[in-house]
Amino acid sequence: MSDIKRTELKELGEFGLIDRLSNKVKITNASTLKGIGDDAAVLESGDLLTLVTTDMLVEGVHFDLGFTPLKHLGYKAVAVNVSDIAAMNGTPTQITVSMALSNRFSVEAIEELYEGILQACENYKVDLVGGDTTSSVSGLILSVTAIGTATKDTVVYRHTAAPKDIICVSGDLGGAYVGLQVLAREKQVYLANPDMQPELSEREYVVRRQLKPEARMDIIHDLREAGVIPTSMIDVSDGLASELLHICTRSGTGAVVLESKIPVDSETGFTADEFKLDATTCALNGGEDYELLFTVRPEDYEKIKNHADISAIGVVKEKKDGIFLLTNAGNTHPITAQGWVHF
Numbered sequence: 001m002s003d004i005k006r007t008e009l010k011e012l013g014e015f016g017l018i019d020r021l022s023n024k025v026k027i028t029n030a031s032t033l034k035g036i037g038d039d040a041a042v043l044e045s046g047d048l049l050t051l052v053t054t055d056m057l058v059e060g061v062h063f064d065l066g067f068t069p070l071k072h073l074g075y076k077a078v079a080v081n082v083s084d085i086a087a088m089n090g091t092p093t094q095i096t097v098s099m100a101l102s103n104r105f106s107v108e109a110i111e112e113l114y115e116g117i118l119q120a121c122e123n124y125k126v127d128l129v130g131g132d133t134t135s136s137v138s139g140l141i142l143s144v145t146a147i148g149t150a151t152k153d154t155v156v157y158r159h160t161a162a163p164k165d166i167i168c169v170s171g172d173l174g175g176a177y178v179g180l181q182v183l184a185r186e187k188q189v190y191l192a193n194p195d196m197q198p199e200l201s202e203r204e205y206v207v208r209r210q211l212k213p214e215a216r217m218d219i220i221h222d223l224r225e226a227g228v229i230p231t232s233m234i235d236v237s238d239g240l241a242s243e244l245l246h247i248c249t250r251s252g253t254g255a256v257v258l259e260s261k262i263p264v265d266s267e268t269g270f271t272a273d274e275f276k277l278d279a280t281t282c283a284l285n286g287g288e289d290y291e292l293l294f295t296v297r298p299e300d301y302e303k304i305k306n307h308a309d310i311s312a313i314g315v316v317k318e319k320k321d322g323i324f325l326l327t328n329a330g331n332t333h334p335i336t337a338q339g340w341v342h343f
């Protein structure tokens, strides 16, 4: 019998594992201003800051090629990285693309993937400057690294929210998750009867939210134009609940979010109903919306309150007040690491 302790990955979870590993990481370069723990690392390079972030997409885990066009996948792989640069209030400049391929893929298929990658590069004005290509025995793995710049005066972290700040979110939430349900259902219908054409026209918005998300660089530009620097920011990759908890735990604050203020598109609403899902739960726990969740000082909120695509959803509180949701029914529910469950 070995007495070496074996801890299952699921006991720690993704964030627990990252915390445990990062505790042993020592920073030896003074230029490493921020290492593990935010949307991107922040490195000092002359007067500017360099931002670095990386995200990996794995077939069967993050995407299903049964309903994900390769072109969209390429676009999304770039967009989700640009989103992390946006979440630092930065400007993306370069990306690298690494992929592991099985011989199931043709050259033409990979060219299609690259069409999406290059379209995103053009949209977000970033240069593809390198990568790595290797073989895989289990499908497609795509890893994109994005590099960007920010200045010391304007970079925005997760850990700097303060009580009384207004909590804002861009766009609307829950759509990407609902879109995934639509795609999964259509795939089942298709598998049962390959002659059936997918019926997606009335679900165009939510399906697009899942397959081709956009990084909200437009919001970053609008905030700059309005002269507003958020006090904290994160992008919504895992769902509003998880991202709010990141901001609050790192900032040492509490928060209250009003269910009635959480922006949900009408198509997300009726599609959620159709799947007997609660739209608020989709917004809180669904993820992949790639909107920006940020906090601003109350006086700065005045400058953006008329922005059509920014919603104020709550207020940062003292840590002792906790992190909770005020529901439409007037109840308060704590928002927890496990996400929030509708009762």
Ligand code: ADP
Pocket (backbone or CB within 6 Å): 018, 021, 035, 036, 037, 038, 039, 040, 041, 054, 055, 084, 237
């Ligand atoms: P995001 O959702 O913004 O991409 P993650 O939740 O993936 O961020 O990661 C949180 C932090 O942990 C980031 O700073 C990221 O760089 C870091 N991180 C994730 N995985 C690892 C790893 N295997 N080794 C070191 N740092 C990691």
Ligand code: MG
Pocket (backbone or CB within 6 Å): 038, 039, 083, 084, 087, 234, 235, 236, 237
């Ligand atoms: Mg992020």
